[in-house]
Amino acid sequence: AVANPLDVSRAVRTVLPEINESLPEGMSAEIGNDDAVFIDRSIKAVFRAIVEAILLVVLVIFFFLRSLRASLIPVVTIPISLVATFTLMFAMGFSVNTLTLLAMVLAIGLVVDDAIVVLENVHAHIEKGEKPMRAAITGTGEIVFAVISMTLTLVAVYAPVAFSPGRTGKLFAEFALTLAGAVLISGFIALSLTPMMCSRLLREEEAHGWLYRILERGLDGLQRGYRASLAHALNARWLVIL
Secondary structure (H helix, E strand, O other), rough: OOOOOOHHHHHHHHHHHHHHHHOOOOOOOOOOHHHHHHHHHHHHHHHHHHHHHHHHHHHHHHHHHOOOHHHHHHHHHHHHHHHHHHHHHHHHHHOOOHHHHHHHHHHHHHHHHHHHHHHHHHHHHHHHOHHHHHHHHHHHHHHHHHHHHHHHHHHHHHHHHHHHHHHHHHHHHHHHHHHHHHHHHHHHOOOOOOHHEEEEEEOOOOOOHHHHHHHHHHHHHHHHHHHHHHHHHHHHHHHOOO
């Protein structure tokens, strides 16, 4: 028979007191081994990793965009993509287990990529003086094929793992298809929901705060250093190749 180990463990612990009451005096039944303990702690660790990953994604996005309103746009992609991925898992008959949850953890960093690319391009158009609605349409139209290619490339990397022969394919089929499904959904969201949110939430800032100015100076310095190192590298191409 096939059953969820967590459900079996809970059911056994529920009926164990009744079993002990029915045993002869001096005898008792105890649980000698429970694999559900390991499974339960593994799942809790995965959920903790999901929370930590979301927090780190928010911090990194805020550091580079320096706008709380702009940071919300890619962050919204995370729960929507994950919830939609659960729908795909249900359709494919997958369960919530350690491997599928691990795929969710990895997907958190991947599902925001497309949204960030769209957000950055739309934001660049707004900084040039375009209205948010026009910037969302123009900026998304410029990179629509780039976003599609990014999404399909990631899907093409992970999906074939599910078709591996033998135990490897059976073990990682749920992991690979869950991850590929999350990435595919994120690409769709990046080309639909993200531009809409950009048109509603983004606006050109006439004056920036002190935190923005400090981070801007640091990023400008990083840009100047990169430009200088790139110039040196192009002047010594053969050395770089070697």
